Amino acid sequence: FLPLKGVFPLHCRQVLCCTCGVPIPPNPANMCVACLRTQVDISEGIPKQVTVHFCKQCERYLQPPGTWVQCALESRELMALCLKKIKSSMTKVRLIDASFLWTEPHSKRIKMKLTIQKEVMNGAILQQVFVVEFVIQSQMCDDCHRVEAKDFWKAVVQVRQKTVHKKTFYYLEQLILKHKLHQNALNIKEIHEGIDFYYGSKQHAQKMVDFLQCTAPCRSKTSQRLISHDIHSNTYNYKSTFSVEIVPVCKDSVVCLSPRLAQSLGNMGQVCVCIRVTSTIHLIDPNTLQIAEVDGNTYWRNPFNGLCNPRQLEEFIVMDIDIIRDQKLGAGAGMRSNKHTLAEVWVQKTSEMDSNQQYYCRTFLGHLLNIGDLVLGFDFANSNINDEYLNKMNPHHVPDVVLIKKSYDRSRRIKRRNWKLQELAREGDGMDTDDERQYQDFLEDLEEDEALRKNVNIFRGEPLDTIPVESDTDDDGAPRVSLTEMLEELSLTDATGGEGADMMTD
Numbered sequence: 001f002l003p004l005k006g007v008f009p010l011h012c013r014q015v016l017c018c019t020c021g022v023p024i025p026p027n028p029a030n031m032c033v034a035c036l037r038t039q040v041d042i043s044e045g046i047p048k049q050v051t052v053h054f055c056k057q058c059e060r061y062l063q064p065p066g067t068w069v070q071c072a073l074e075s076r077e078l079m080a081l082c083l084k085k086i087k088s089s090m091t092k093v094r095l096i097d098a099s100f101l102w103t104e105p106h107s108k109r110i111k112m113k114l115t116i117q118k119e120v121m122n123g124a125i126l127q128q129v130f131v132v133e134f135v136i137q138s139q140m141c142d143d144c145h146r147v148e149a150k151d152f153w154k155a156v157v158q159v160r161q162k163t164v165h166k167k168t169f170y171y172l173e174q175l176i177l178k179h180k181l182h183q184n185a186l187n188i189k190e191i192h193e194g195i196d197f198y199y200g201s202k203q204h205a206q207k208m209v210d211f212l213q214c215t216a217p218c219r220s221k222t223s224q225r226l227i228s229h230d231i232h233s234n235t236y237n238y239k240s241t242f243s244v245e246i247v248p249v250c251k252d253s254v255v256c257l258s259p260r261l262a263q264s265l266g267n268m269g270q271v272c273v274c275i276r277v278t279s280t281i282h283l284i285d286p287n288t289l290q291i292a293e294v295d296g297n298t299y300w301r302n303p304f305n306g307l308c309n310p311r312q313l314e315e316f317i318v319m320d321i322d323i324i325r326d327q328k329l330g331a332g333a334g335m336r337s338n339k340h341t342l343a344e345v346w347v348q349k350t351s352e353m354d355s356n357q358q359y360y361c362r363t364f365l366g367h368l369l370n371i372g373d374l375v376l377g378f379d380f381a382n383s384n385i386n387d388e389y390l391n392k393m394n395p396h397h398v399p400d401v402v403l404i405k406k407s408y409d410r411s412r413r414i415k416r417r418n419w420k421l422q423e424l425a426r427e428g429d430g431m432d433t434d435d436e437r438q439y440q441d442f443l444e445d446l447e448e449d450e451a452l453r454k455n456v457n458i459f460r461g462e463p464l465d466t467i468p469v470e471s472d473t474d475d476d477g478a479p480r481v482s483l484t485e486m487l488e489e490l491s492l493t494d495a496t497g498g499e500g501a502d503m504m505t506d
Helices: 034-041 076-085 142-149 167-179 202-215 261-266 296-301 410-416 433-448
Strands: 049-055 062-064 065-070 093-101 110-117 125-138 157-158 183-190 194-199 218-230 235-246 255-256 271-277 280-282 293-294 306-307 314-323 344-348 359-363 374-379 400-405
Touching: 034 125, 049 076, 062 076, 076 093, 076 110, 076 218, 157 202, 167 202, 167 433, 194 202, 202 218, 202 235, 218 296, 235 271, 255 306, 271 400, 344 374, 344 400, 359 374, 359 400, 410 433
Parallel strands: 049 125, 157 235
Antiparallel strands: 049 062, 062 065, 093 110, 110 125, 157 194, 183 194, 218 235, 255 271, 271 280, 280 293, 314 344, 314 374, 344 359, 374 400
8 A cells, every 4th residue: 555645754854954965854943953063052151160269268259249158069069059050041941950070179179061052043952061170269258357366356345344353254264164165266365354255246255255245144235336338339448345233242252232132142251252153153151051042143133242352362270160050040041051061160360270260160171171170261340331221230240250161282282183274365464473473263163163074174284093993082181173174185095095996807
């Protein structure tokens, strides 16, 4: 059977290419694929080499006009950034596929294979695959410029505490190091009564202020100064200043509360001892063992100051001690401390051993003191103290001596101390003799207060054979930091002193 005239089967319908004469299936251009590609280049106008800016310091890529983004190699984010660089030249073609081609990581080249389609002569659709090379060019971002400039800052956090002792600052320094909040600071400068943190952005400074408000009782103020103003784009350039004032009370300070505040804290005595300063002020009444916590808002509504500074501590020797077993508190009394023991003691100054002058007082150190022990305290009987609330108190309610802490041989403790702390890299005149003494006081506080050590990273500083594993006290009773609290930077070795052998596997 012959087909009808003018009708041919589908497999017989072929035409000759108008250029090379090769039989091809009919298409709108009447040209074969090879000839069509020689006549039309659908990738024309698309750049085959593009520059991408990269910051070496922060490892970020520039996304025009002024945004820097973090992108890993061969990631979706990097592909989107590269495609945006050639998006304007691909408006007349259709992108079908895009993929990365492998290049050496240090070659500063990113190759991407693109597949595009475009309608050409008489409605024919042509598909083409080609490679675009992106050249990585180094350029420092604005944030890294500020870091390198050192003096260029947009926000500063001024932390101040109007006290003689720096225990609170040493404690905040360890918290900042532990939470790594110092990494965004351009510069840290130590000045009188405080420390300044300089930042390249206001957000980083605000983060530091929020951290300080959560870790120490303080209050803050904010101000800003106009540096420049662009009237065309209506943009302003400010320098912000955050002033943070920490309460002027340190650990081991003796304070006198207002009658109203003392009543609100459970009818505790007005003369109290500060045993710890964290996010709140921890107070203890040496006459009743009542404890209370005063937060920042409560303090600024009812402020009180330290009656004596740690430089005025005097050394006493315990002549007699009597533990008070059953102490009954009045109605409405607050919580009592379970870590301390109330005792009545007779003490005498070590500087007045040639006289018979002794002082009677109550203390919360009954669990530590024995007859003949040395203890540090404040002598109220021979001091001239000018305080609003203390002057209004009944003289019979003011103690002659307030004992603060037991005294140990400092030189021996320093020699046996086998741990260390990290320090912030900051500008300053360095430590003088008084600063060194205050820093040693802070290290002793860490040894004596386990609750304070939980928030501090302690690192090993001496060989393992001098670190007690089980014992938390020295031979003379001085508290020490045990090995279990210094496991962060330990490098365990075998009995021969060398590194242990590899693990045996089947």
